[in-house]
Amino acid sequence: MPSPQRITVSCHCGAARQDVQTSALDVSLCHCSTCRHTTGLLCTSYLSLPCSNMSLYFCAVCGCHTFRSQFNTSIPGSYADLAGLDWQVATGVITDSSDDGFSLGLGGHLRVEETQDGGLANWISTEARHGDQDSTPISSPNHDLLPASCQCGNVNFFVTRPNADSALPHSGFSDLIIPFHTGSPDIPNPNDVKWWLRENNKYLAGTCACQSCRLVSGFEIQTWAFVPRCNIFFRTKTDSSVGDQAESSGRGQPAVIPLDFNQLLDGVLQSYESSEGVLREFCPGCGATIFWHDKWRPDLIDVSVGLLRAPEGARADTWLEWCAHRVSFDEDAETGRSGWAKTWARGLIDRLASGVKEAHTPQV
Incomplete structure (x- = not known):
């Protein structure tokens, strides 16, 4: 058993920055519904522990998930004693780690x-895999509405299929299509290509x-779907503050409201400006990442794919076309990042990039 490793962890805003120690030898990727719906991502990377009797911790300022704790049921009386808590740290918040030869392994996939449909597990190779996906994914009974919600249910919305209005926004190309570091003159999209709209009535999605x-x-892995604001509708409670756009059977009953960040009731979304003009929304109840948007393209929204409740599977393949290149x-x-955390992250993203390309390469 190697000696404990001292690491520095930090969220984006820095409010959760601290030094901790870990004795972990590897990290597994969990694909369970709870992890997906509490984060908005398609998988999380904590230590390989069951998902019951667990508490999650996220930064109240920027929404970053930092730690989770679980009572160790093998310790008598652990429910009444904080000493019986097992703590885990989210791998993405590890910024500084040692460079003394220690190597963190990628354990496997959990709750696939x-x-x-396999989620991201189909695209990230590991030696271990616990729980396989259904070999016959369920097809969606409703091809016009795609429900989405976070784990606590505070955020509840749905997406509609592309329509004529979906082509109205203008947006420069995403880094997913043209890498920003290239400085290409095509990045601003001078020809006004509607790159977020794909064949078969789908939206573009990708990993970041x-x-x-x-x-x-x-x-380490965020998953976004690019959806016009006009195709996103919130289910919320009617109130005088939501104006005349709400459609409801009566006051206090669930209402359908077109997404307008200035019209939603207080407490539905918490907003964080990650850089000038760039806003990210998360659920103030469970911390799930919900949206990314900016002032330059206000009518095209990045939606966290982990929130989508497509019956056919977590990737929502009947709604989304995934960027493969x-x-x-x-x-x-x-x-x-520094040290072994930096090396581990590089290896994980390399596996993802290779797996996505391989999965979408036509078989000869």
């Missing part, structure tokens, strides 16, 4: 069966490894 997404979510900001996977 809850994804229905940028430093900001990592430190705001707490994990690139992990967005792949080159940033190691940014702001």
